[in-house]
Each structure stands twice: as structure tokens, then as C-alpha cells.
Amino acid sequence: MPKLTKDEIKERIADASIFAIAIDTAVVDGLPGQLDNAILKTLVQFHARGIRILFSEIVAEEIKRHVALAAKESQHALNRAMRQQRARWKISIPNEIREALALEGDANELATAQFESFIRAVHGELVPATEMAELPSEVLRRYFAETPPFGRSGKRKHEFPDAFALLTLEALARDEDKLLLCVSPDKGWQDFSADSACIVCVDHLEDVLSYFNEVHQAIAEEIVAAWRAGAGEEFIGEISRAFEYRLDDLDFHPTGNADVDFESEPIEAVLQYVDPQEIGEPTAIAADADTITFIVPVEALISFTAQFNFYVVDGIDHDEVPLGSEEASVEKRVRFDLTITADRPLEGEPVFHEVEVASQPFEVDFGYVEAFPRDNPEHEKY
Secondary structure: OOOOOHHHHHHHHHOOOEEEEEEOHHHHHOOOOHHHOHHHHHHHHHHHHOOEEEEEHHHHHHHHHHHHHHHHHHHHHHHHHHHHHHHHHOOOOOHHHHHHOOOOOOHHHHHHHHHHHHHHHHOEEEEOOOOOOOHHHHHHHHHHHOOOOOOOOHHHHHHHHHHHHHHHHHHHHHHHOOEEEEEOOOHHHHHHHHHOOOEEEEOOHHHHHHHHOHHHHHHHHHHHHHHHOOOOHHHHHHHHHHHHHHHHOOOEEEEEEOOOEEEEEEEEEEEEEEOHHHOOOOEEEEEOOOEEEEEEEEEEEEEEEEEEEEEEEOOOOOOEEEEEEEEEEEEEEEEEEEEEEEEOOOOOOOOEEEEEEEOOOEEEEEEEOOOOOOOOOOOOOO
């Protein structure tokens, strides 16, 4: 179906033409925290509306694989840090600590358990990709004909999973004789939907959620206006605690320049303040009789600290010879999205139940970092 405007999609929502929402892997990958993300959790609202939340079997397996890969990466990093700690401090790590930290845990089992828990929580449904006898031949036909989701580039072999997912979703929508709203930033999904009579594709999940909750937008705006005006000290405390929690886990990459080669690693990020004049316009994404959930962009001043480890490369055997290290700090203004759940009736100061800070990993430029500060004559250079 040709790309619909926002108003046209709202019309389809109002006349109950849309029977389900299907989520692509890229949507989950693009949200911090993956399946624990507050935005994904709001999908539960559609169960009461009679709108189904669908995940192709292909997409489900991709999501589980990506969750498992992230779990393995953190597991490997923690194992490496534990080995270094044991070697440096000449200590042993008790088995109960290793078990508590899941250092030998199965990442695939973890991913499956997390996905199944998520599906239950949002009343999601899996759409199998193996019940259509004609599916393989149709996928191959589209591949050789260079028909969406396959493109003309040499990378089109990577589109086979998308083809299986989209064709099974389209078959379900055709059986229902209604529209299926797919959420994906992927060009293959968007091109496929443009050729389909029963699939509409939207880039961002936040947009879809806002279309269904436009009636609650005024309440979100009223709450944010009260925040801009300085109401709600308790809320400001909630914001600070949410930032503290998120910044403890913030994966920023320190960059800069120095007179010698270096490797850098982040140490900490600390919130200084959120600028009330830089609080953006909210977007309502969920509501019930008592609460409303909305997304609002803010600008925060963050103090970043990183360690720069300097070295030179030995000209004979090409080993890296350490020259010492320096800590550096810098303050930067950074844009964040907050997902906030608050009491729906605004009586007096806003009452908030949950605040989540979203941000993807990013680079922080520390500028010039002096390897051997001249103001410290005792500094060890070698």
C-alpha cells in the first residue's frame, strides 16, 4: 500500500481498519535496554483495544539471537575483568560470586527466557513461517526478479529472512481482510509494504504509539508545562535518580588528541543539571484510567571522566611500551529522551511513577589531553 500520511493512518485507526501491529527486529535493536525498554512495554495497551501484537517467527529468532550476543559480550567483558582483578590482587573468586554474576550462564537460554517473558507481558503472538507451502517458491521468485524486499544491490542475499517474515505477515493480513501496521526503519520492509494491498509501514514505534494516543496529548503537555515552570521538586529528584541509573551504564567512547599514542576508557558520567528551557514537546504513547506515559526530549549537562593510557611502539619488536596515564574530565550538553509515566489527573504537583532515560552509545571529545602535565614535577613518565 502506498505510504500513508499521519492523518490517513489515524483515519484507519478510527474506523478499525487496522487489526494488528507487527514489529521488526530493527525496532528492538534501536531501543536501549532491548526487551526491557519502557517504550516496548507500552505495547501491552493494545490487548485491551483488541489490536494484536505480532512477531514473525523469523523476527523472534533474530531478536533472541541479538539479545544472546549482547549477553555474551557483557559476559566475556566481565570474565576478562575478573581475571585481571584476580591476577593483580592475587585473590580467588568464590564460586558463589561467579554463579551470582552468571559468568558461566547460557546466553541463548537467557535470551529465550527474556523473549518469552516479554511476549507474555505484552500479549504478543508469534506468526510461524513454515505453514505456507508456496512460501519458498515465492521467496525465490522475488529474489531473482529483484522484487521487494529484495533490492538490486549485492547485499540482497541478506534479505531472505525479511522476505519470509513479510510474506507470512501479509498472508495473515490477507486472511483477516484488514490492514496490518508494520513498524520498521528497514527500506526492504518499506518497499514491500508499498507494493502490498494490506500492509502499512511506519518507521518508528513512537510514532505509531502517538497515533493511538493523540487524545491524551494535552495531558502530557500540561504535565511538561508544570515541569518547565518549576513545579515538582520530587519529580526533579526522580529525574536525577533516573539519570544516575542510566549514566552508571552509559557506554560512551572517549576521543581526543595528544602528543603520543593512547588508548582511552570511560570512567564515569555525572549529571550536572537538566536545562528547563531545553525541555522539548512531549509525545503521549500510552494511557489508562489512572496514568499516562509520554516521551519528552531534554538537554542535560553531563560531566564525563575518562582515562587515557599513553604508549609508544617499540621500533624493534613492535610492542606497545606504556608511558603512564592521565584522567581527563569535560562537560558536554547531550540530548536524551525521557520516557515518563505519571498520574493522569494533574492536581497540584505532578506525581510520577517511572522515569527511564534513553540514549545510545556516543563519542565524547575531550580535546587535547596532555600526556605529561608540567605542573606536576613528581609525575612518573615511565
